[in-house]
Amino acid sequence: MSIQRERRDEWDRVQLLDTDGRLLPDADPPDLGDEALLAIYEDLRLARHFDERAVSFQRQGRIGTYAPIAGQEGAQVASAHALGAADWLVPTYREHAAKLVRGMEPAALLCTMAGHGEGYAIPGELNVTPEYVPIATQVPQTVGMAWASRLQGEEQAFLCYLGDGATSEGDFHEGLNFAGVFDTPNVFFCNNNGWAISLPRERQTASATIAGKARAYGFEGVQVDGMDPLAVYRVTREAVEKAKDPPEDERRPTLIEAVQYRYSAHSTADDPEVYREGVSEEWLDRDPIPRFGAFLRRSGRLDDELDDAIRTRVEERVADAIEVAEAVEADPDKVFEHVYAEPPDRLREQRAELDALRERHGDAPFRK
Ligand SMILES: Cc1ncc(C[n+]2csc(CCOP(=O)(O)OP(=O)(O)O)c2C)c(N)n1
Ligand SMILES: [Mg+2]
DSSP states (O other): OOOOOOOOOOOOEEOOBOTTSOBOTTOOOOOOOHHHHHHHHHHHHHHHHHHHHHHHHHHTTSSOOOOOOTTOHHHHHHHHHTSOTTSEEEOBTTOHHHHHHHTOOHHHHHHHHTTOGGGGOOOGGGOBOOOBOSTTTHHHHHHHHHHHHHHTTOOOOEEEEEEGGGGGSHHHHHHHHHHHHHTOSEEEEEEEOSEETTEEHHHHOOSSOSTTHHHHTTSEEEEEETTOHHHHHHHHHHHHHHHHSSOGGGOOOEEEEEEOOOSSOSSTTOOGGGTSOOOOHHHHHTOHHHHHHHHHHHTTSOOHHHHHHHHHHHHHHHHHHHHHHHHOOOOGGGGGSSSOSSOOHHHHHHHHHHHHHHHHHOSGGGOO
């Protein structure tokens, strides 16, 4: 069966910057001051550098499997910047940059990746949930959180990230249907990178756009250039406001489809050369970091000196985080905790075996 369908994509894709970082003639940029724009830029640089170091760390066996983000920083950073302090952020396994924007420490992220439970202790005031690995599970759960918040009369928006792959799951449709009927204060942010591991977007859905799926649930869908941080910020900010700020009977959820490309593999356990061609010039031209940097330079907000200072700050921050994370010692007893109230016999036997080994060899080999 051919998977080709005739497709007429009449959806407007929101884009404010051209690939050289020039504001498009009819662009309506968001109201952001110099400080806020530079904060977004620094977070973009932090995200890229953190990602490079994390991939290298995984290759050295210092952290476990890692989900890279190169190319996707613009969507994560700009959308997370659009949230207010009281709003909630619900990440998948890939939203490292969004979590950093929200105030999570890079050392905590590395700890989690190295298997230390400490990284999962997310400070309560950040309003970030633990990451979701089972695809789309977070969608109905975030709708539940948002509905509870609304029933309690709170003014909070709930930003729920998902991939293009998640749109084929029942949870996605159940969650969006409920959100449309009950007007829960949700923003569904779909990072459409064109692939769900080896499955291309064309095999995921026959819909012309992912944004268009919102129509079926009776609310607005917006497609945005996910590698244009300025455009991502604007559409997310508008969606966040629409979820919580207008009069009670005008509050509405939104589905955002951020079209983008990930330069790197699905995870460090994946080899994309098996199923996709190398990264095209077209996607490299859209790289959100030089593009946003060029916009800041053109508008006189960034020069070489400031750029160097930002690079140094970012590198120092990640280097410090690595030092902190590497100093954390594994506690082998934790392997046995938190799953069973009453450990079964085989677990008791394994623990006794470990204790015997520690008696013989000392504790040190089991703490790294
Ligand atoms: C319910 C479920 N099915 C399958 C998997 C295995 N799996 C992990 S990531 C992934 C692809 C997800 O693709 P997408 O939603 O587009 O996100 P991306 O990784 O591209 O960011 C799959 C199938 C899973 N984690 N959960
Ligand atoms: Mg994907």
